Amino acid sequence: MGQIRVVLIFNEDNERQKEIGEYLKSQKRCKTALITELVYAWLHKEHKGASSYNNVNVGVEELKRQLLEDKEFMQQLKVGINMEGESEKEQEEVMNDGMDMDEEMMMAGLSMFENDF
Amino acid sequence: MAEIIFGIDHGNGNMKGNNVNFPCGLVRYTSEPGRFMNEDILEYQGTFYTLSETRMPFKADKTVDEDYFILTLFALALEAKSRGITLSGKDIVLGIGLPPADFGQQAPGFKRYFMEHSKHGISFKFNGKSVNCYLKDTFVSPQNFAAVMCYKASLFKQYRTVNCIDIGDGTVDLLVIRKGQPDLSVRVSDRSGMAILRSEISNVIQQNFGIHLESSDVEQVLMQEATILDEEVIREIQKMAEDWMQRITNKLHAYVPDFRTNPAVFLGGGSLLLKPQIEKSPDFKYIEFIEDVRANAIGYEKLTAMRLQKR
Numbered sequence: 001m002g003q004i005r006v007v008l009i010f011n012e013d014n015e016r017q018k019e020i021g022e023y024l025k026s027q028k029r030c031k032t033a034l035i036t037e038l039v040y041a042w043l044h045k046e047h048k049g050a051s052s053y054n055n056v057n058v059g060v061e062e063l064k065r066q067l068l069e070d071k072e073f074m075q076q077l078k079v080g081i082n083m084e085g086e087s088e089k090e091q092e093e094v095m096n097d098g099m100d101m102d103e104e105m106m107m108a109g110l111s112m113f114e115n116d117f
Numbered sequence: 118m119a120e121i122i123f124g125i126d127h128g129n130g131n132m133k134g135n136n137v138n139f140p141c142g143l144v145r146y147t148s149e150p151g152r153f154m155n156e157d158i159l160e161y162q163g164t165f166y167t168l169s170e171t172r173m174p175f176k177a178d179k180t181v182d183e184d185y186f187i188l189t190l191f192a193l194a195l196e197a198k199s200r201g202i203t204l205s206g207k208d209i210v211l212g213i214g215l216p217p218a219d220f221g222q223q224a225p226g227f228k229r230y231f232m233e234h235s236k237h238g239i240s241f242k243f244n245g246k247s248v249n250c251y252l253k254d255t256f257v258s259p260q261n262f263a264a265v266m267c268y269k270a271s272l273f274k275q276y277r278t279v280n281c282i283d284i285g286d287g288t289v290d291l292l293v294i295r296k297g298q299p300d301l302s303v304r305v306s307d308r309s310g311m312a313i314l315r316s317e318i319s320n321v322i323q324q325n326f327g328i329h330l331e332s333s334d335v336e337q338v339l340m341q342e343a344t345i346l347d348e349e350v351i352r353e354i355q356k357m358a359e360d361w362m363q364r365i366t367n368k369l370h371a372y373v374p375d376f377r378t379n380p381a382v383f384l385g386g387g388s389l390l391l392k393p394q395i396e397k398s399p400d401f402k403y404i405e406f407i408e409d410v411r412a413n414a415i416g417y418e419k420l421t422a423m424r425l426q427k428r
Binding site: 022025026098099100101102103105106107108109110112113116 | 200201217220221258259262266267268269270271272273274294297298299301409415419420423424427
């Protein structure tokens, strides 16, 4: 499975960056999904997820401001992410970390090593 | 109190955690050194330590002295910093690992090493701040197995046999997975890791070109990063890396006669340095890499969490 790694570095001296950095860090799961939703909405503002921003005259900076101030949009986004988190917990964890694991297979293999002492 | 699990990979060249990766190099001071360039200073039982890019010599048994315990304290402190948590007052569970070839023999001693050092709690100072925590338990997992099981499960379900080759700084470890389970009859750990290759390259370049190369200069060429070294020197380094890969393959052929019949998974920092040589090698037909050098540490953490859950 291919994967793209992006490292985000937030400057602690910048209040806004610090706030966002700390928020993202506090999210154990869903980070990739959250960023994907936000940036996708940003890039494809005609997409239904951000239909209220379907105005070609609105610049990226203006769109950014509107999106961040739109509590309903942010709430919808949060709910959507949480729902995804509940229903596809395992898969999401795997996707987020670029991991591909099978717990049963792991534990079975591990016990073989342990019993071989 | 809920415990915090830390997966730590005690490599011969680098210490790895879920979020950290630093060379296994320590500098000792009898009195507190000045803090240069925001360098991290750890104080343990009256001695001060800083990390160094100069790696310690290879240790077949990592429990012979305190070095790996001190490096573990650094790893815990840096990992906690990176996760934005404090260690003080917390119960800690360590997930560590050993090569499959050493697992049966060394695992009890390796666990005992950490538990004994921490039997009265873990107390040290990191950058002047006191850290006091408790090591609740330590779980040892097989290296290579921990990583490939976290990153390549689908491959094991798809193919009956997969050869997993972990090229580290000190050793090359081969593990064969058959029908999703480790083949315990093949557990190979060969001391042909990257440290020896780097040293051989430095010697040859010194002799033939009169140029003194440091480890990072060699790695820079192997990683195909920008360099001002002459083309001739670059070619020589690449040729030596190719020969080294061939040497590793020849040694492993004693256990797996033909690698072209089944997929091979390469992992470990050495695999990334030798990636072009591995990809070019006619001895392999289907290759997958685990690009994250922290894969084993991540695997140890997962396996530790699963064991705790099953308790």
